[in-house]
């Protein structure tokens with residue numbers, strides 16, 4: 001059996017440094033996070049500039065295809081803190097609803113950690129997968145899951161590395177650098193892959209995703225997104241359970 005945990009470490013050296021400094025972890029090994037404050041902001045917002053995250057990301061943080069918003073639940077603590085920092089610093093532009101940059105500017109570094117730790121309290125699997133047949137009925141181009149599975153697991157010879165070499169088995173995530181992309185929402189996945197390809201999103205360490213996406217056709221993008229959005233739930237028996245909380249072990253959770 002392939003040892004995914006080892007594969008996922010490929011290239012971690014410089015990348016981890018970037019991710020950590022981006023997340024403000026540079027000088028500290030122990031930080032604190034307060035999931036109760038995260039829950040409060042997630043459900044009620046904060047002041048005038050930060051609306052409740054749940055409005056767009058859903059009560060269970062599973063994302064929403066009609067809004068093009070992503071699942072946030074369990075996609076990775078460090079990854080979330082990094083993205084919120086990137087939005088706040090305008091290193092990543094919200095190209096869908098154009099609100100995340102303003103929202104992130106209204107959050108302190110501590111709020112970001114609190115939100116990220118709250119988002120790690122949801123289930124690993126996704127009870128609200130994208131409804132691909134409904135999306136098709138609404139006119140969206142929807143790919144084929146069996147072709148997407150080949151790309152995710154094996155890549156395409158001399159063209160694209162298997163997504164799971166970095167993102168973990170079926171895209172379940174590999175802390176701290178590689179977010180969970182399995183069980184992510186279909187529309188969001190298609191948007192991001194398209195944005196990496198046309199370089200309208202460039203906040204990835206070492207341009208890893210830009211290089212990958214340049215070699216993807218529209219069909220590849222639709223197929224990979226279809227498969228990832230429907231990826232199977234993890235079972236205790238498949239030996240591939242991914243623990244996205246490795247970094248949380250260095251985070252002191254305050255009650």
Ligand code: HEC
Nearest residue numbers: 051052053056068069070080083094095096097099100115
């Ligand atoms: C008005 C709707 C809206 C609200 C409110 C909102 N978001 Fe978002 N969020 C989005 C959309 C849409 C995207 C995808 C942006 C894109 O496609 O470029 C996004 C993206 C993100 C991402 C990037 C996730 C990834 O997988 O890279 C994070 C993190 C995030 N939001 C966190 C939050 C938090 C935390 C809050 C509350 C403080 C919040 N959002 C409130 C709509 C919203």
Ligand code: HEC
Nearest residue numbers: 161162163166177179181189192203204205208209212224
């Ligand atoms: C060489 C390692 C590597 C490979 C292989 C790889 N990725 Fe990524 N991917 C990354 C990194 C690193 C990020 C996080 C970028 C950031 O920090 O903003 C990422 C982010 C993403 C995101 C954005 C997730 C989000 O929540 O916004 C998507 C979607 C994605 N990858 C899809 C894919 C697909 C599909 C494949 C296979 C065709 C793939 N990746 C292969 C390294 C990789």
